[in-house]
Amino acid sequence: MKMRAFVLAVPVLLFAAGSYADTTDVKTQSRVLVKKMGKHCVDDPNCFNRYHPAIKPVATAKPGQLLTYETRDALDSDLNVNSVPKDLGAVDLNYVHPLTGPVYIEGAKRGDVLAVTLIDIEPDEYGYTTVVPGFGFLRDRFTEPFIANWKLNHLEAVSDQLPGVRIPFNGFMGTVGVMPGEPEVDAWEARETQLGKAGGVALPPQPTGALPAAVCGPNGSHKDKCLRTIPPRENGGNMDIKQMVVGTTLLLPCFVDGCGLFIGDVHFAQGDGEVAGTAIEMGATVTVRTEIRKGMAAMIKTGPHFEGGSQIKQLEPDRFYATISYPIKKAGEIPPQHKYLGGDKIGPLVNLSEDLTVAARGALNEMIDWLVKTYGWTPVQAYVYASVACDLRIGNVVDVPNYAVSTICPLEHIRK
Amino acid sequence: MSRFRAPWVGTGCGIAMHRRRFLTATAALAGAGLLSGHAPYRQWVVYRQTHLVILTSRDDPGADDLGEKCAAVMRTVLPESKAAVGRGPRVQRIASLIASRQAEVGIVSQANAAAMFHGEAPFGDIGAIPLRVLVQNDVYRMVCRDDFPRQHAYLIAEALAGSDAELGLVVPKQNEGDIPVHAGALAFASGVPLETGESR
DSSP states (O other), X not given: OXXXXXXXXXXXXXHHHSOOXXXXXXXXXXXXXXXXXXXXXXXXTTEEOSBOTTSOOSEEEOTTSEEEEEEOOTTOOOOOTTOOGGGGGGOOGGGOOOEEEEEEETTOOTTOEEEEEEEEEEEOSEEEEEEOTTOSTTTTTOOSOEEEEEEEOSSEXXXXXXXTBOEEOOOEEEEEEEOOOHHHHHHHHHHHHXXXXXXXXXXXXXXXXXXXXXXXXXXXXXTTTOBOSSSOBTTEEEOOOTTOOTTXXXXXXXXXXXXXXXXXXXXXXXXXXXTTSOXXXXXXXXXXXXXXXXXXXXXXXXXXXXXXSTHHHHTSOSSEEEEEXXXXXXXXXXXXXXXXXXXXXXXXXXXXXXXXXXXXXXXXHHHHHHHHHHHOOOHHHHHXXXXXXXXXXXXXXXXTTOOEEEEEEESTXXXX | OXXXXXXXXXXXXXXXXXXXXXXXXXXXXXXXXXXXXXXXXXXXXXXXXXXTEEEEETTOHHHHHHHHHHHHHHXXXXXXXXXXXXXXXXXXXXXXXXXXXXXXXXXXXHHHHHHHHHTOTXXXXXXXXXXXXXXXXXXXXXXXXXXXOHHHHHHHHHHHHTOOSSXXXXXXXXXXXXXXXXXXXXXXXXXXXXXXXXXX
């Protein structure tokens, strides 16, 4: 009702005034623009794809200034609306993630918190969701490549690969963070090396394709210390938290003077879990505003915090269907997420104890089967829908041994 | 099916044995890749090393067309190869993926193969790649790294150079100064049998 009254009031006021001013060119706030240059990150001095404190800032901004970043898609890809699955077979993961920045925030010091409020996201016209074999939460079930090409605007995304589906725009920064300091690089590299030796998924520094080449490339000054951007860490990065929408404020601990704020890998929309491995991935123009909270970084130890208001309510479905599952599996099955720990103990068990991963896999598999049966989709179409729209939610972590996880899918986006 | 077999392969279980060997060698290759520390993204590598991904590029439709035909032949002759085409945007992507061990096999023009081998433009940023030739026709070469398993090279050469799919592919003779031909492909062309249990 309020909106309707406002819409009616505006023409009345204009009529009363008799004329109105064109305010398009009136600037009341200063803005720092970090432009995208060239077709790919390698062509762009404002783009990088590894973390190291030796990577120099490309711009400087004052707290409170509007700060606009032109960003690239997560794969720095050449994918387009005509792309087909075989185009995924030649994606080069050395280029993940092309990030815009870093930007030096005046006055920010190590130990401060940088509060980053998301002001606006302008989406590109194209986005994609991919199923890459070997990647994704159900990588043991979905073993062949698939791509959904999305046509985007400010309202919604539609795809020929998911006919009848319209995904509303709830954009957020999939990757946003600050540069680590030397102590963080050393500590994070050490723990990830340890994990890799134990058989876990850990990505060592990879100079091939690393940018900026002068620091991280094959002949770079710190080629063996530049961290990959795929895992999120205490500095933020590839967190993929869908609630970090316009109006919310992200709190990042500063590890270097000036913080080195970077942004990239923007998502048009995503479900909690991003289960297929990708959301609706896109390039975008992102505007933020920063504030320094002096000496507050000690409060942020495990990962960034974020705060907001009613934005979170806008993400909830109008109508939904949900599945629930527990840490129960088939005897002999070793989920891919558990293989690095060895299967001697897990394999024979049907019921695992207090295991959210197995519970989540069960709820997601059940939802995919329901979507297939209800809407006549293929399983991979259902998987993609779950990745961009459905939420994995933890129900309880107390009812031993069966912690409960649900998959909640909005139904109002499906028009069949 | 029999026309795809090398002369020394008798009737019966020859192809089946090859398939088993291909799988065995694939697993060994994947394991080697993981242990070598060169795998930049292990989950993806698992796919690329359990499928024979033949790289082509969008900027060379002829190579892409040939890649599709080769993949179809491979899927027929050696289904366990799970051959598929991976199409990059430009030929430089093929060089980057092979150089960084994210992929094994690609089809490029003869000129581009030579430039990749020597690290010349347009591949100067990537550097020289230790390529080997598997098969070729008048225009294109199917190339791989020098450490590509001998058995794989043998079976690919057998499937593609021995096929009548009008691909026009042959295992070339080794010419001095040219990109070396893979030892496995040469073994097939020379009529040397692939020994049971041979993995490289």
